[in-house]
Amino acid sequence: MQSTLERASHWLALLCKIVAGIALLALLGVTIADVSTRYLYRLTEGAIALRVIGSVELVSYLMLLSLLAAMAANVEKSQVVVEAFSHGLSPNLKNRLHGVYLLGFAALGLVLFIGLLDSATAAARHGEVTQDLRLPMGPIYYMAAVLSLLLGLRSLIHALLSAVFGAEGEVSHGE
Template structure:
């Protein structure tokens, strides 16, 4: 019963993270295509049409941050590289439990990132920190990254519990 609830929660969080990563990647591609197109149009018309995507490098970097954090959180259960030299003769349940213990490190990483980014967001809000090109406030960017880091930590913790306590194989139970 408990495993079913945890599996559903993990699956729902993974879906949210995949949607966020997908939206961020599509937006990143749209900014890149628009920037390249307007530069090409400028060269093609020899400067007659001078459209620019202001802050494109900045936009791409923050969208990349969101897409990477969301993708990491969405696929955390597939993160372990199995070293055959250590786990070759072990039973699958033991391998799954070791994977769960390994994921506790990702849960700790997500928590540390979350706390650091929340602190940065509060500092940025207090000092009025803005981005270099677009002059956007930095605190919402830090809060978004903190939320995605928290999702990474929560999903890692759920998957760690499922693997370490119940010996469950993440990829089989999610049907992926």
């Protein structure tokens, strides 16, 4: 069971890293295009007036997706160890405490998922769109809800691995 959970976590992390990478590349592309077109406008004193419409909006939603995906991909590396409190504890007990800590992230992911799922259904039902580009908000909320669910799921997997099996917080993938 432990190796099955580790494999599932590995593949979910890989999926989240791909989503985060694509969102970050798109974010950088929009930012570079926006800055370049503004500079070109200034350089040509207004003769070339190309603009990236809705760049602020695009960057904000891409940032949301990249942050949620990155959080879900790296949840097992999230604990800040306070050496003053855990100095005398055995590694096994530290791992089990880490598992309890990750249960909080699992709860956070679930709460975010439920809230974003509710927002997605309401946005889809009412035809809510973004302010500048008039993109439907439903799919944006659904994607954020799925990433929040992955955050909660990976946190739960690592909480089980740490608390039940006493496994290390960071899963080894044979690398």
